[in-house]
Amino acid sequence: MATEPQAAGDDDALSWDGDESLTAPPKLQRGWTAVGKGSEAVEVVGDESDAAVATPVAATGVSNAALIGLGVIGGIFVLYTVGWIIGGMRLQPDGELLAAGTIQYAIAAWVAAAAPAIWFATVMYLTRASKTWIRFAGLIAGVVLLVPWPFVVGGIGA
Structure with a gap:
């Protein structure tokens, strides 16, 4: 067929x-x-x-490991903020005995509590065009320098 x-x-x-x-x-x-x-x-x-x-904008991506690292370091800075707030409240009676008044002590306590967030934002802004290791070096320097000593030494006990 x-x-x-x-x-x-x-x-x-x-x-x-x-x-x-x-x-x-x-x-x-x-x-x-x-x-x-x-x-x-x-x-x-x-x-x-x-x-x-x-016109397309060239996107510079961050690796997954870098994103996880930024999240972990950001979490450490959040914990540092909480530590500075708790440590500052624990030292408040001692701070009132100093020559500085209550208002100056409150300002210093809030600046100390905001320091980790300010450090994190500043490093992220200043290293936006830098290599990843430079950004992490700045963030790790903040982790070392901004330890909330009043909380670490005194703990959460009364």
Whole structure:
């Protein structure tokens, strides 16, 4: 039994009327770059005013290990803040006996409690374009320097 040649209209079942997306070359906004196989056939569309909007920004990612490390160090700084608050409240009766008044002591206690958060934010801001090890060196220096000594020495007991 001989097979009959397919009619030209058999491919019509695979597309809608007016759908040229399968045969038309792919289009890309101005400012973007196509890469890979067939990228030379990509058509760039848009005018010059679209170039500023469509220009991709190069993203510099942080590795998973660095993100976990930042989370751990951030958690340490949160615990340091809690330690400074508890230690500051425990020393408050002694602080009132000093020459500094109650208001000066309260200001110093709140600045000490805010120091870990300020250190963390400052290091993150100043090292945003630096290598990861430089950022971690600054954060670890803060972990060493900002230990809440009133809490460490006195503990939570009365």
